[in-house]
Amino acid sequence: MSAAPLVGTDPASVAATPPGGRRGRRFDGPARTAVGFALGAALLFAVAPLALSDFRLSLLAKYLCVAMVAVGIGIAWGRGGMLTLGQGVFFGLGGYAMAMHLKLADAGPGQLPDFMQLYGQLDELPLWWRPFASPWVALPATVLLPMAVAFGLGSLVFRRRVRGAYFAILSQALAAAMVILLVGQQGTTGGTNGLTDIQGFFGYDLDDPVNQRMVYFVIAASLLALLALARQLIRSRYGELLVAVRDGEERVRFLGYDPAGVKLVGYVVAAGMAGLAGALFVPAVGIISPALIGIVPSIEFVIGVAVGGRATLLGPVLGAVAVAWARTALSERFPGTWTYLQGLLFVLVVAFLPGGLASLWALARQRRSDPVGARRWRRSRPADPAEARTEVSAA
Amino acid sequence: MTVLFGQLFTGISIGAVLLLVALGLALTFGQMNVINMAHGEFIMAGAYTTYVLQQTVTAAGWSLLVALPVAFAVAGTMGVLLEVLLIRRLYARPLDTLLVTWGVSLMLQQLARDVFGSPNVQTRAPALLTGNVALPGGLTVANNRLFILALALAAVLALTLALRLTPLGRRIRAVVQNRDLAAVSGIPTARVDRTTFFIGSGLAGVAGVALTLLGPIGPTMGTNLIIDAFLVVVVGGIGQLKGSVIVAFALGVLQATGEYLTTLSVAKVIVFVAIVAFLQWRPQGLFTLRTRSLA
Numbered sequence: 310m311s312a313a314p315l316v317g318t319d320p321a322s323v324a325a326t327p328p329g330g331r332r333g334r335r336f337d338g339p340a341r342t343a344v345g346f347a348l349g350a351a352l353l354f355a356v357a358p359l360a361l362s363d364f365r366l367s368l369l370a371k372y373l374c375v376a377m378v379a380v381g382i383g384i385a386w387g388r389g390g391m392l393t394l395g396q397g398v399f400f401g402l403g404g405y406a407m408a409m410h411l412k413l414a415d416a417g418p419g420q421l422p423d424f425m426q427l428y429g430q431l432d433e434l435p436l437w438w439r440p441f442a443s444p445w446v447a448l449p450a451t452v453l454l455p456m457a458v459a460f461g462l463g464s465l466v467f468r469r470r471v472r473g474a475y476f477a478i479l480s481q482a483l484a485a486a487m488v489i490l491l492v493g494q495q496g497t498t499g500g501t502n503g504l505t506d507i508q509g510f511f512g513y514d515l516d517d518p519v520n521q522r523m524v525y526f527v528i529a530a531s532l533l534a535l536l537a538l539a540r541q542l543i544r545s546r547y548g549e550l551l552v553a554v555r556d557g558e559e560r561v562r563f564l565g566y567d568p569a570g571v572k573l574v575g576y577v578v579a580a581g582m583a584g585l586a587g588a589l590f591v592p593a594v595g596i597i598s599p600a601l602i603g604i605v606p607s608i609e610f611v612i613g614v615a616v617g618g619r620a621t622l623l624g625p626v627l628g629a630v631a632v633a634w635a636r637t638a639l640s641e642r643f644p645g646t647w648t649y650l651q652g653l654l655f656v657l658v659v660a661f662l663p664g665g666l667a668s669l670w671a672l673a674r675q676r677r678s679d680p681v682g683a684r685r686w687r688r689s690r691p692a693d694p695a696e697a698r699t700e701v702s703a704a
Numbered sequence: 705m706t707v708l709f710g711q712l713f714t715g716i717s718i719g720a721v722l723l724l725v726a727l728g729l730a731l732t733f734g735q736m737n738v739i740n741m742a743h744g745e746f747i748m749a750g751a752y753t754t755y756v757l758q759q760t761v762t763a764a765g766w767s768l769l770v771a772l773p774v775a776f777a778v779a780g781t782m783g784v785l786l787e788v789l790l791i792r793r794l795y796a797r798p799l800d801t802l803l804v805t806w807g808v809s810l811m812l813q814q815l816a817r818d819v820f821g822s823p824n825v826q827t828r829a830p831a832l833l834t835g836n837v838a839l840p841g842g843l844t845v846a847n848n849r850l851f852i853l854a855l856a857l858a859a860v861l862a863l864t865l866a867l868r869l870t871p872l873g874r875r876i877r878a879v880v881q882n883r884d885l886a887a888v889s890g891i892p893t894a895r896v897d898r899t900t901f902f903i904g905s906g907l908a909g910v911a912g913v914a915l916t917l918l919g920p921i922g923p924t925m926g927t928n929l930i931i932d933a934f935l936v937v938v939v940g941g942i943g944q945l946k947g948s949v950i951v952a953f954a955l956g957v958l959q960a961t962g963e964y965l966t967t968l969s970v971a972k973v974i975v976f977v978a979i980v981a982f983l984q985w986r987p988q989g990l991f992t993l994r995t996r997s998l999a
Contacts, residue, residue: 392799465980469987474739474798478934479980485931486976493969604927608806615803647813655807659800660790 321636324342346533363518370525370593372633377586379614379629380535380622381579387619390541390555391472394418395480395611398487399455401602403584405491407591408453408504409438410447415508418442423506424499433513435497444511451588452581459580461703462571467569467576472558488603491667503598508565510592524592532626535582540622542578551575557568571677579685583610612651618667709843711964712957717849719956720856723949724914725929726936730948732755732936735880735900738791741801743933744926745812746782746905750912751921752820753970758827765830768913775909781907789896790940809926810975816923824920833917848917855914857906860949866903876900939979941989951990955979 355371357571378396385391412422413434425431435633440446462483465475491498499505513520542548552567591597600606610629617628632651640647658665664672725747732738754771786808795802833851836844855877867873875896878886887893915925936955940947955975962971986992 343735392802403920462980465984469984471983471987474733474737474802475983477799477802478739478938479983482931482935482976482979485928486973489969493967498952604931611803645814645818649811652807652810652814655810656804658791659795659803659807662802663797 310311325472326463333699337403346537349536350533350649353533354526357527358522363521366525367521367593368634368637369630370521370528371590372564372630373525373528374590374593375613375633376585376612376626376629377528377532377535377589378627379617380532380539381586382610382614383544383619383622384539384551384582385575386614387621387625388548388555389551389572391572391576392477392611393480393576394477394604394611395482395484395487395607397484397602397604398578399459399580399605400590400595400610401487401491401599402455402458403451403497403589404602405504406441406447406450406584407588408507409441409598410444410508411510411591412504412512413438415441417479422504424502424504425496426559431496438579448588448668452584455580455584455587456577459529461476463576464569464571467572470569472572480518481607484602484604484607486661488599491599493676503596503601504591505593505596505598507591515592515595520552521593524589528589528593532587535585536626537591539582543622547574558600591648597671612655616654616665618665620664621667624665624667627667707840709958709966713845715851715957715960716953717846717853718959719953720853721911721914721918721929722848722932722936722956723913723952724852724859725908725933726952727856727863727945728904728911728946729933730937730940730942730945731863731876731904731907732901732978733934734942734944735789735876736795736897737797737798737801739792739798739934740783740786740905741802741806741807741930742786742809742812743905743908744930745809746779746818746908747912747915747926747929748812748816748921748923749779749782750909751914751916751925752816752825753778753909754895754913754916755820755827755921756826760829763800763830764828765832768833769826769831771913772910776906777909779909779912780902780906783901783908784898786905787901791901792894792897798843812927813923820923824922824924829917845964850946852914852917855873855910857931859910860945863903863907864945872896872899935975935979939982939989941986941991944989944991947989947991 310522353373357364361369365473373646378400381399382393382396387394416422421434434442441450462479466479471479477652490500491503493499503614508515510520510524513523514522515521550561550566550571551574554566554571558568561571587597587602590601613629613632614625615628617626618624632654636647636651662668725743728746729740729743732740732743750771754768757771757774758764758767761770786805789810790804791801794804829848833848835847837847838844838852867877870969875886875891876899878889878891879893879896879900883893886896911973915921932955936948936952939955940949940951958978959971963976966974
């Protein structure tokens with residue numbers, strides 16, 4: 310082995326950047342991306358709607374929303390090393406913004422949403438609900454609101470170099486605080502029930518399967534758009550910088566960059582993606598509630614990403630869809646067994662295959678060319694050199 | 705005045721629970737950089753131990769006394785098992801320990817559901833701990849809360865003495881301060897780690913016993929506590945018991961005051977904002993170990 314490369318030394322990123330020399334031989338570049346994209350589009354827009362029943366298609370729409378969150382986590386955690394355990398917050402902000410608008414639209418002009426009369430005994434709309442009556446406010450808010458919250462927390466936290474486990478725990482505490490707040494303000498947020506029973510989507514009746522199909526297409530198109538965005542971001546100079554910050558924050562600082570700003574962008578983008586996912590989840594499922602956005606669902610978003618492969622582009626998407634699908638398939642018949650399986654899957658993947666399932670292929674390829682080296686390498690490298698014990702113990 | 709005192713005491717007793725939960729975490733997080741999300745399930749194990757013991761030892765007072773050491777041993781053993789089977793392999797990857805132990809906690813919760821059923825169960829408190837103490841000036845404080853406060857303080861005292869005076873404590877401190885140097889000096893760091901994990905997890909069991917005095921026992925009882933406890937450790941400063949002690953009581957009082965002035969849910973948000981604000985001032989927590997590292 311020659312001198313250690315500066316970045317991309319962790320096994321998680323191996324699938325994304327195979328060791329030097331191999332890349333040139335592969336079918337690569339814009340052509341490969343275009344083909345991949347076309348395949349994905351064909352699968353989502355032609356094969357799935359034809360092959361699946363209306364019920365299965367609406368389930369798939371739900372999974373694709375989770376996959377959108379996963380794309381964001383892939384950027385923040387896989388590329389940027391920021392383990393965010395509170396993506397449910399951003400998902401929820403997007404979802405609630407959308408649901409508030411749809412509830413108001415359902416109720417009709419000047420009317421209160423149904424639950425407010427029930428729990429709140431309110432006779433007029435609370436002030437902070439009013440802007441959401443207009444789609445011109447509500448729709449941008451589904452993305453901008455989560456981004457603003459992420460910007461607020463992120464700029465405070467990254468600026469003061471709070472990172473690693475500290476950041477993970479803070480992001481998780483944010484999720485806990487948000488759920489408690491939502492449950493506590495039952496009169497204006499619907500409490501534990503959340504905002505339920507959403508009937509229409511900008512004039513379309515959501516009970517109609519044709520309109521559900523339309524929602525599915527919107528979601529599938531959004532996912533493809535987010536993937537394209539993520540790919541551009543990862544391949545840009547910024548993407549390189551983000552990985553560099555993950556692998557050696559101090560080194561990047563010494564080179565004259567501002568790691569806090571770099572991380573902030575990644576975190577805010579991830580939050581925006583989760584917000585969009587939440588907003589589209591609402592018409593697909595017809596409900597948003599604290600139970601969907603708390604600590605446990607927030608970690609479940611991360612599970613899909615870890616299983617698929619945190620540092621790759623497609624890994625998080627496929628992992629999220631696969632885990633969500635497995636959950637539905639198994640928990641229908643064996644509710645208890647699924648929890649064991651989910652826990653076990655998570656333990657095994659994180660502990661023994663930090664690159665996720667996406668790295669299996671790369672590992673196999675590497676082993677074929679260098680059987681001894683592959684094994685040695687897999688055992689010795691920490692997942693994230695920046696968090697190696699020596700540095701954290703000083704934190 | 706009475707109200708003020710009442711709120712202060714509520715805050716202190718919230719702080720005592722937080723402290724009991726956070727103490728074990730402070731030890732394991734401080735020494736090994738292990739973020740053990742299954743700590744909450746060790747608390748649950750301690751609580752269920754109390755419940756099981758009460759089925760056999762029917763006198764509530766005796767069963768509680770027996771439960772304290774038994775819960776310590778049960779939770780501690782679970783901790784050692786976790787350390788040996790999984791965490792040992794992940795020392796270089798602290799963030800991944802968080803995820804792995806969360807997977808473990810999922811399984812333990814389901815196990816509790818399968819063994820004890822989903823509905824919450826309840827233990828009987830000993831007669832001695834059900835009443836109130838009347839203090840001069842018309843103040844009353846609940847006996848069970850006083851007991852928990854005493855238990856928390858006793859745990860801190862015992863841990864401090866153990867760390868200061870015993871050979872094991874000296875080894876633990878050495879490993880916390882400089883693991884490599886400790887290893888070079890002939891300290892078996894792996895064994896020290898395991899012992900620390902036993903003690904830290906055992907303390908979670910003791911916290912579980914205390915919690916049976918305050919409310920029902922259920923499979924998910926650990927989940928919410930664990931986050932508050934981690935916040936205590938983070939704000940207190942890693943590897944620093946005194947930081948955890950001060951911060952636990954400070955957060956408890958802040959929570960109780962916030963609850964009194966606003967509502968429970970707003971109080972939680974206030975606590976969170978206060979923590980983020982505090983970290984602006986001292987990003988590494990209240991007390992930190994001085995090192996020469998750049999991180």
